[in-house]
Amino acid sequence: MTQLLENEMHHNLKNILLKLSLTIFLLVVFIGCDSFLPDEFDGDKKFNSPDIDTRASNILVQDTSIHIINSRPLINIVDSLTVVKLEQDSITEDQVILSQFNALVDSLQNTNLLRDSLMFVRFINIGANGTFSVDTTASSIAYAVLDVTPGQPKDFYLYTSLVYTGTNINEYIGVQLIKADGSAVSSSSDMVMETVTSGTQSIPIAGGTQLVPTIKARYHIQVDEGTYLVRFTKSNVSGFGQFFKILILSI
Secondary structure (H helix, E strand, O other): OHHHHHHHHHHHHHHHHHHHHHHHHHHHHHHHHHHHOOHHHOOOOOOOOOHHHHHHHHHHOOOOOOEEEEEEOHHHHHHOOOOOOHHHHOOOHHHHHHHHHHHHHHHOHHHEOOOOOOEEEEEEEEOOOOOEEEOOOOOOEEEEEEEEOOOOOOEEEEEEEEOOOOOOOOOOEEEEEEOOOOOEOOEEOOOOHHHHOOOEEEEEEOOEEEEEEOOOEEEEEEOOOEEEEEEEEEOOOOOOOOOEEEEEEEO
């Protein structure tokens, strides 16, 4: 009898401990979720967006642009230069940029990014005969050029957005400015909730529609006069789409 009572008490204690552990686990999950879903994400709340972000959203939401920027993977540029090829000499892209910065810029002379204009950017490869092909599956990194000339504001926001296809909603494009000495320009990509909610758009997806942010990223950049290589990095090559959008607005 004593043994039975002890067994029953042991069984009840295990059940109590199990329920207590489950309760603690659920509390941790809910607390954790609250950090990802704060009150600010409440769809009924309204935000006063900074004027420059509202302006950016109104431009980025457009589906056409007269400015198409043909950025190129570094290995394709190197193929057209009298420098060592990446795949043959196992040198890094940063090493090529440091040693061949001016030659790379000259090869990208038609890729200059513009101010205050919506740009549709794509990756291309240029062949030996001068023809080009759009690169949508092979390369995750490509380059363009930004000139900062005398009199131009040196403090600006660079915005990115996507040409949404319904399957690339979670993708993004990384942007980095590179100096002639091979070092990267420091920038801040912090965005307040007002920026995120400054513009949204409804896009068709399988089974309905989905609301997505117009601004995918915003880089606050301060530079000196000069010429910079601009490195674009896709989050995912497959399914990214042919174009993404870039907008530079002076502060």
